[in-house]
Each structure stands twice: as C-alpha cells, then as structure tokens.
Amino acid sequence: xxxxxxxxxxxxxxxxxxxxxxxxxxxxxxxxxxxxxxxxxxxxxxxxxxxxxxxxxxxxxxxxxxxxxxxxxxxxxxxxxxxxxxxxxxxxxxxxxxxxxxxxxxxxxxxxxxxxxxxxxxxxxxxxxxxxxxxxxxxxxxxxxxxxxxxxxxxxxxxxxxxxxxxxxxxxxxxxxxxxxxxxxxxxxxxxxxxxxx
Amino acid sequence: xxxxxxxxxxxxxxxxxxxxxxxxxxxxxxxxxxxxxxxxxxxxxxxxxxxxxxxxxxxxxxxxxxxxxxxxxxxxxxxxxxxxxxxxxxxxxxxxxxxxxxxxxxxxxxxxxxxxxxxxxxxxxxxxxxxxxxxxxxxxxxxxxxxxxxxxxxxxxxxxxxxxxxxxxxxxxxxxxxxxxxxxxxxxxxxxxxxxxx
Numbered sequence: 432x433x434x435x436x437x438x439x440x441x442x443x444x445x446x447x448x449x450x451x452x453x454x455x456x457x458x459x460x461x462x463x464x465x466x467x468x469x470x471x472x473x474x475x476x477x478x479x480x481x482x483x484x485x486x487x488x489x490x491x492x493x494x495x496x497x498x499x500x501x502x503x504x505x506x507x508x509x510x511x512x513x514x515x516x517x518x519x520x521x522x523x524x525x526x527x528x529x530x531x532x533x534x535x536x537x538x539x540x541x542x543x544x545x546x547x548x549x550x551x552x553x554x555x556x557x558x559x560x561x562x563x564x565x566x567x568x569x570x571x572x573x574x575x576x577x578x579x580x581x582x583x584x585x586x587x588x589x590x591x592x593x594x595x596x597x598x599x600x601x602x603x604x605x606x607x608x609x610x611x612x613x614x615x616x617x618x619x620x621x622x623x624x625x626x627x628x629x
Numbered sequence: 630x631x632x633x634x635x636x637x638x639x640x641x642x643x644x645x646x647x648x649x650x651x652x653x654x655x656x657x658x659x660x661x662x663x664x665x666x667x668x669x670x671x672x673x674x675x676x677x678x679x680x681x682x683x684x685x686x687x688x689x690x691x692x693x694x695x696x697x698x699x700x701x702x703x704x705x706x707x708x709x710x711x712x713x714x715x716x717x718x719x720x721x722x723x724x725x726x727x728x729x730x731x732x733x734x735x736x737x738x739x740x741x742x743x744x745x746x747x748x749x750x751x752x753x754x755x756x757x758x759x760x761x762x763x764x765x766x767x768x769x770x771x772x773x774x775x776x777x778x779x780x781x782x783x784x785x786x787x788x789x790x791x792x793x794x795x796x797x798x799x800x801x802x803x804x805x806x807x808x809x810x811x812x813x814x815x816x817x818x819x820x821x822x823x824x825x826x827x
Contacts, residue, residue, distance in 0.1 A: 446649035448642040448665075448674070453649075461769070464714060467646075476646070480713055481677045482752060515678055516662060520745035520814045521752055522827060542743070542810055545754075547718035554680060554719055556743075571659070612740055612810055616718045629720060 449474045480552045484524035485512025485594070486560035487601050488537045493578035494598070495562060497532045499590055500574045507590035510557065510597070511535070525558050533576045534568035537561060542612040543601050546593040549618040555593040559601065559610060592617050592624070647672045678750045682722035683710025683792070684758035685799050686735045691776035692796070693760060695730045697788055698772045705788035708795070709733065710755065723756050731774045732766035735759060740810040741799050744791035747816040753791040757799065757808060790815050790822070 444467040447454050452471035459466055459475050467476040487510050488495040496508045511532040515524040522539040529535040540559035547554055569576050579585075581602055589595045593615075600613040614629035642665040645652050650669035657664055657673050665674040685708050686693040694706045709730040713722040720737040727733040738757035745752055767774050777783075779800055787793045791813075798811040812827035 444646040446644055446646050448644050448646045448652075451644035451649050451651075454646075477712070478715055479679045480715055482680065514675070515752075517676055517678055517750040518747060520747060520827075521743065522745075522812070542740070542812075545719065545740070547720075549716060549718060552715040554713075614720070614740075627718075629718075 444476055444478075447472060447474055448476065478552070480554050482515040482521060482524075483512050483548075483553050483555040483593075484515045484521045484528060485510050485555065485557040485597070486525040486529055486537055486539055487543060487557065487597065488529055488533070488535055488560040488562045490562035490565060490578060493580055494584070494601075495529075495533055495535060495567065496577060496579055496584070497570070497573040498575040498577075499572065501572050504590035506574065506588075508585050508588050509590040509594050512555070512557065512594070515556075521556050522558060525556075525560070529560065530570075532570040532573050534566070534570055535576075536563040536566070538563055541610045543604075543610075544593070544597040544613045544615070546596060546614075547616040547618075548593060549616060555591075555597075557593070557597040592626070642674055642676075645670060645672055646674065676750070678752050680713040680719060680722070681710050681746075681751050681753040681791075682713045682719045682726060683708050683753065683755040683795070684723040684727055684735055684737055685741060685755065685795065686727055686731070686733055686758045686760045688760035688763060688776060691778055692782070692799075693727075693731055693733060693765065694775055694777055694782070695768070695771040696773040696775075697770065699770050702788035704772065704786075706783050706786050707788040707792050708755065710753065710792070713754075719754050720756060723754075723758070727758065728768075730768040730771050732764070732768055733774075734761040734764070736761055739808045741802075741808075742791070742795040742811045742813070744794060744812075745814040745816075746791060747814060753789075753795075755791070755795040790824070 447469035450472040454467040454469050456465045498508050511529040513528040529537045537560040543559050544557045596615050616627040618625045645667035648670040652665040652667050654663045697703050709727040711726040727735045735758040741757050742755045814825040816823045
C-alpha cells in the first residue's frame, strides 16, 4: 500500500542508524548544507526529496479518480499516486499505485506533469494512462473509485494542488489534441502558498 | 558540492534514528515490502529512490562537459549532475550542479530525459540548458571543464550510461529540430546490464 503523501520519515534524526550513537546537525567539511552527522562513527546521513508517482487513467473519455480512505485529505478525490519504491521504475510505480488504490490495470503513457512540492520534500511525477479494462474496484486506501466525465470532476474536492494541476493541464491538452509535459512548483512563502509555473 | 552519484546513505540500517534502539527488517502490517522497523518505538523507516538532477548546457552549438575529480568514475566525463536537495526544485538542483561543478550560469530549458537507475535506487532527471555566458570554470568536483562540438564528444570516456543516453538523444533531437523527453531504465539482470526504453 502506497501510504500516499504521508510524510514517510521522522523529520528529525536523533541517533545514528549505523552505530546507534547520537547525531548532531552540522555542515560537513566541503559541504554547504547541514546534515545529521554521527558523533561516534562520523557517518553523514543525507535526506533527499522523495518521488510520488501517479497516473491519470482514461477509458472512453472518462478519468478514473479515487476518494481517499487515509489521511492526509481523507474523503477527498485524487488520481492513483504514491511513494515510488526502491527497485522499481517511476512508470511502474505509477501503474502499481493504480493497481493498489483502484485495483486497476493500466498502461502508462506520456509524461503529464512534474510538480516540485518543495516544503514537503517531494517531487510528484504524473503520467497519462490507459485503463486496460473496466475491472477496477476499491483498494484498501480508497473509500470509492469512479470514472468521471470532464464535466463531472469534483474540482472543489480534489485532494492535492499537484493533482488539480495535472488534471487541468491533461484536459486542456486533450481538447487541443496534444500530450505535453507540464512543470510547476508548489511552495510556501511567509505562510502563503506560492505556485510557480516553469 | 553535489557528491554526485555516490551512494548517499548506509544501505543497511541497524539502529532506530528516532530512539537509538535496534531495528529489524520486516513487512509491517498492511504493507507489502520489508522495512526497517524499531524493536522499541515501532517507527517504520522507509527508504526511497533519490533524484539526480542534471543539465546539458549549450553555447553556440557546443556542449559543456566536466571531467570528474571524484569517485565513482573519476577521470571520466559527464554533464553537471548531482543529488537533488530538500527544499529545492529539480530544475534549480540541475542549475545548482552546473554552478558547483563548472562554475557555470545556466538557464534550464525543456526536459531531455528521465532514466530509472533501478539497482542504484536513483532517478536521473536531465534538462536541456543554455549557458548564459562563457565565464565557466573548474569546480572542486571536476578535474577539467570544456565545451565540445558534437564531433569531439569523448564517447568512450563518458562516466555514466544515463548521461550517454541523454547526450545521444539530445543530439538526435537537435539535428531533427525537436525537443522531446526520453525515458529509459538501466537495470541489472543476472549480473548483466539491461537497458529498457520506454
């Protein structure tokens, strides 16, 4: 199960995962950012952004959406998406999330969007997808799964800004007969959401 | 400094970074993959793929390449690329790496390639870029930085398969007057490298 969009890691490291001794936050020699460094074995523990892989499954013009059964944003609608795992490709992660959240078989298509969700330390990578059949269902992380015509998409109940962005660009492209990739940053500055297109 | 392409983390976790007690590897309830889980506080420690952000800086038809001063692949040529950091966008990470490795000011352009480097737990995301001026130099992680005409690229001394792929597709696209995004997996199966285009 993808544990989608939850922060997946303790934000503050207190102990070295290699030797168990306390770590401190400091800028290692030759580096330019503070890292957690072990006071005993000197291991440097890097934290880097994580990838959320998702897809927009289409069937006869309708889009598959899932209503979330888990926090954050329980009860809101999203596309299948979740944390990419070690040992897989980002496209396969997106297809796996469709299987897990909507029991859906999809064929991954072109890249739809890359969204830098800067304060969450996440990069959301979302692909177009074709539903291979209509044997989808409700996965354990979903309350409900449905196929939506463009006119019926519950825009006011979309779980995440990145998903709203990907869906809107997807539909604009579809109307125009193209399949572009779209890029945006979602950031917070002085407590306010700032959106930057690229 | 980007510490490019080095494995950035201990591959095996022995102690909980939250409480310092030993962890074991097990599949948490409701999950489907083994994770390191603390025997005392039950914290689940997830490991996910990391992003290498890079760019292909161009100036008057020539491409900027760096000869690596660090392992792995010391002495081999690459484009500016390195680990994306928390708090930045992938495009800004690519530009920062150009600054660090080649003291180069670049303007990031369109997406050139996404390569899943599966066994390394990395996703390489590489952009086209325009060198803003020719005031580049040799950063501390480079032995040498140069501008190469297509005919002079040292193909047999390129450091990484992902970079070879991005450069070749970039040049093909340039000849054809297009700017496509290209996708590949680099995997190992039975001890052999397997390349999969997508």
